Amino acid sequence: MASLFCPTSFLRPSSVYRSRNLRLQSHYHHHLFPLPALSSFPSLSSFRGPQFICTPTYSNEGTVSVINFEDFAEKDWSFLDHDDITSDEQRDRKAKQIISAGDIRENSRVLVSIGNEDFIDRLVDLSPCQLLLIVHESLFTLAGIKEKYDKVKCWQGELIYVPEKWAPFDVVFLYCLPGLPFELDEIFKVLAARCSSGARLVISYPQGREAVQNHRQHHSDVIVSDLPDKVSLEKVAADHSFETVEFVDEPGFYLAVLKFRKAGEE
Numbered sequence: 631m632a633s634l635f636c637p638t639s640f641l642r643p644s645s646v647y648r649s650r651n652l653r654l655q656s657h658y659h660h661h662l663f664p665l666p667a668l669s670s671f672p673s674l675s676s677f678r679g680p681q682f683i684c685t686p687t688y689s690n691e692g693t694v695s696v697i698n699f700e701d702f703a704e705k706d707w708s709f710l711d712h713d714d715i716t717s718d719e720q721r722d723r724k725a726k727q728i729i730s731a732g733d734i735r736e737n738s739r740v741l742v743s744i745g746n747e748d749f750i751d752r753l754v755d756l757s758p759c760q761l762l763l764i765v766h767e768s769l770f771t772l773a774g775i776k777e778k779y780d781k782v783k784c785w786q787g788e789l790i791y792v793p794e795k796w797a798p799f800d801v802v803f804l805y806c807l808p809g810l811p812f813e814l815d816e817i818f819k820v821l822a823a824r825c826s827s828g829a830r831l832v833i834s835y836p837q838g839r840e841a842v843q844n845h846r847q848h849h850s851d852v853i854v855s856d857l858p859d860k861v862s863l864e865k866v867a868a869d870h871s872f873e874t875v876e877f878v879d880e881p882g883f884y885l886a887v888l889k890f891r892k893a894g895e896e
Contacts, residue, residue: 705852707744707768707809724836724883725752731832731876731887732801734759739826741765741799743789744806750775753803754782763796765789767809788812790820798826804833808842808855814862818870825890831872833863833886839879857884 725748734740734757742750743765750764763783766772772784785792789804790812802821804810810817821831835842839857846853858866860877867874867888876887 704768704770706849707746707766707771707852721748721836722752725749726756728803728805728832728834728836728885729753729756731834731885732757732803732830734801736760738800739763739796739798740801740803741792741796741824742803742805744809745803746805747771747774747778749803749805750779750782754779759801761796763792763799765792790816792820792824794824797824798829799824800826800829802829802831804831806835806853807833808835808846808853808857811854814858814866815869818866818872822870822872822890827890827892829890830875831888831890833857833884833888835884838882838884840881842884858886860886863888 728749729752732738732740736758738757738759739761740753740757740759741763742753744767745753745764754762761783762779762781763785764772764775765785765787767786767788769786772786775782776784783796789810802825804817807817825831835857842853842857846856857879860874860879863877863886864874871891871893872888873891874886875889876885878885
């Protein structure tokens with residue numbers, strides 16, 4: 631049975647779960663969501679509607695029993711999957727460059743924050759690893775990934791709240807940093823506590839800075855910041871023992887690769 635982790639006992643609503651139930655069971659202060667068959671679901675990018683919180687019913691034993699959903703909606707992340715300007719060949723080349731920057735080994739523990747399904751497909755295909763954890767706010771994006779890759783671990787929630795049980799990470803991909811609603815300093819502080827010494831942090835946006843600014847205008851509920859320039863990034867990174875290995879900020883492509891050194895280590 632495919633399961634994914636959710637850090638709260640309630641979900642954002644969407645019509646995909648109209649007249650459906652989800653069973654939950656307590657797990658390390660998070661919850662496992664057994665997924666119903668996804669083949670009959672509408673497109674994962676089609677969910678709209680007002681958001682509200684639905685409170686679960688608890689059984690006498692203290693575990694969550696059944697949640698019923700009327701309407702179910704969440705933020706629209708589908709624009710991350712659309713790129714009408716870049717050719718398939720260019721997208722493939724950029725994805726390979728981003729993945730290669732992680733220097734993934736078979737025993738690597740890898741975290742991806744807000745990656746789209748196409749990137750995950752390429753990552754799974756190109757770089758087998760010991761652990762691959764996908765972190766995303768969107769339950770439906772995670773459901774689509776989990777349907778295809780049952781061994782990939784999925785956790786719904788914000789990056790800074792990822793449980794320590796999966797750490798330390800050897801490679802971290804921040805595929806859409808501007809979609810994280812936190813200050814850069816706070817993100818680096820958390821990553822410094824979750825990364826192994828020598829870990830590589832890969833910050834990327836395949837369509838570049840201009841595309842982020844455009845997305846921010848049209849999707850301001852999702853894209854909440856711009857990509858950091860080199861000076862700003864290096865200043866924050868140095869405060870948390872990360873050093874820049876590579877930095878590319880070109881029209882149509884952004885890539886920053888950093889390496890983590892624990893304090894006191896050469």
